[in-house]
Amino acid sequence: MNRRETLLRACAALALAVPAIPALAAPPLVEVWKDPNCGCCQDWVEHLQAQGFKVKVHDVGNAAARQRLGVPAALGSCHTARMGPYVLEGHVPAADVLRLWRERPKALGLVVPGMPIGSPGMDGPEYKGRRDAYAVLLLLADGQTQVFQRYPGRPTQAQAGARARTVSQEPPIPWTEAQVRRIDREAGKLTLRHETIVNLDMPPMTMVFTMADPAQLDGLQPGQRVRVQVVHDKGVYRVLRLEALGL
Numbered sequence: 001m002n003r004r005e006t007l008l009r010a011c012a013a014l015a016l017a018v019p020a021i022p023a024l025a026a027p028p029l030v031e032v033w034k035d036p037n038c039g040c041c042q043d044w045v046e047h048l049q050a051q052g053f054k055v056k057v058h059d060v061g062n063a064a065a066r067q068r069l070g071v072p073a074a075l076g077s078c079h080t081a082r083m084g085p086y087v088l089e090g091h092v093p094a095a096d097v098l099r100l101w102r103e104r105p106k107a108l109g110l111v112v113p114g115m116p117i118g119s120p121g122m123d124g125p126e127y128k129g130r131r132d133a134y135a136v137l138l139l140l141a142d143g144q145t146q147v148f149q150r151y152p153g154r155p156t157q158a159q160a161g162a163r164a165r166t167v168s169q170e171p172p173i174p175w176t177e178a179q180v181r182r183i184d185r186e187a188g189k190l191t192l193r194h195e196t197i198v199n200l201d202m203p204p205m206t207m208v209f210t211m212a213d214p215a216q217l218d219g220l221q222p223g224q225r226v227r228v229q230v231v232h233d234k235g236v237y238r239v240l241r242l243e244a245l246g247l
Contacts, residue, residue, distance in 0.1 A: 026052075028083060029055070029056055029083075030048060030054065030055045030056070030081050030082070030097075031055075031056045031057075031081060031082045031083075032056070032058065032080070032081040033060060033061065033064075033066075033079060034058070034061070034062055034079035035059070035062070035078065035079075035181075035182055035208055036060075037181040037191050037193070037206050038079065038191060038206060039206045039207065040078065040091070040122050040207050041078050042121075043120070043122075043124065044091050044120055044121030047093075047120040047121055048094050048097070050094075051094035051095075051098075053097070061182070061187075062078070062080040063184055063186060063187035063189070065080040065082075066089065069082060069087040069108070070087065070108055070139075071108070071111060071139065072143055073187075074113070075111045075113045075137070075145070076089065076090075076113065077089050077090025077111070077112060077113060077115060078090070078207065078208040083100075083101070083109075084101070086100060086107075086109035087108050087109035087110075088109055088110055088111075089111035089112065090111055090112035090114070090115070090119075091112050091115060091122055092119075092120075092136055093119065093120050093149075093151075096110060096136045096149050099148075100148075105138060106141070107138050107139060107140050107141065108140065108141055109138075110138060110139065111137045111139050111145070112134060112136055113236065114134075114232075114234070114236045114237065115235075115236075116133075116235060117131065117132045118130060118132050118154070119132075119134060126203035127201075127203070129154065130154065130201060131152070131153050132232075133151065133152055133153030134150075135147050135151070136149040136151075173199055173229045173240065174198045174199055174229070175227045175228065175229060176195055176196070176197045176198070177195050177225065177227050177245070178192040178195065178225070178226055178228055179192065179193045179223065179225055180192060180221065180222050180223060180224045182222060185217050188210060188211045188214035188217070189208050189211065190211055190242075191206065191207070191208045191209075192209060193206040194206075194207075194228070194230075199230075199231070200230060200231075207237070209230060209237050209238065209239045210236050210238050211242075212238050212240045212241075216239070216241075216242045224244060224245075225244075225245040226244050226245055227242075227243050227245060228240075228242050228243075229241040
């Protein structure tokens with residue numbers, strides 16, 4: 001036997017001795033709980049589907065699912081999902097969902113509090129390229145969080161100009177007219193189909209807002225016209241004031 005044959009046989013024996021590395025299993029079905037009227041939630045579902053995820057949607061709201069899956073209300077968003085043993089709260093990018101499944105950390109899952117513009121589902125052409133800086137957080141079993149991934153912001157020219165003003169120069173919060181689509185009094189949330197929210201540079205759409213004072217929901221009915229003052233406060237789109245205009 002010559003030297004070349006000996007080397008080939010040795011390599012073949014080594015290949016047989018080393019076990020094959022199993023392929024990483026595809027992520028399981030993603031179940032999503034969302035408001036049936038929330039357009040950005042549906043856009044996030046389609047973002048996952050475009051990346052190969054199989055998704056099942058429950059159009060029943062997400063307050064009960066969030067509580068059941070252990071996500072603190074302070075970290076809440078407009079939809080909640082479950083993938084195998086993990087929870088996904090808010091507009092988590094598909095790339096981070098895949099990384100979660102690949103690395104399998106000991107945690108409850110991933111959360112993106114609020115509804116940051118520029119995140120998947122909040123990144124349509126109507127936002128004119130605007131991106132809010134935000135972080136995807138790893139939610140631990142004790143309720144603590146760690147930064148899993150950061151995404152930088154990119155303000156519009158109008159936002160950049162507004163930031164350059166002093167507090168004394170800033171105008172009062174403008175009113176925005178909207179139609180009530182859904183009311184979640186238990187969670188203190190309101191789904192609105194709103195017109196342009198000038199102070200947030202947000203185009204007309206349907207989305208879920210948190211009430212600064214849930215008592216303002218008393219007597220409100222779906223289909224009713226309202227006007228609201230909305231702010232973006234620590235990652236949460238919050239209705240500060242609400243006035244009913246009629247049906």
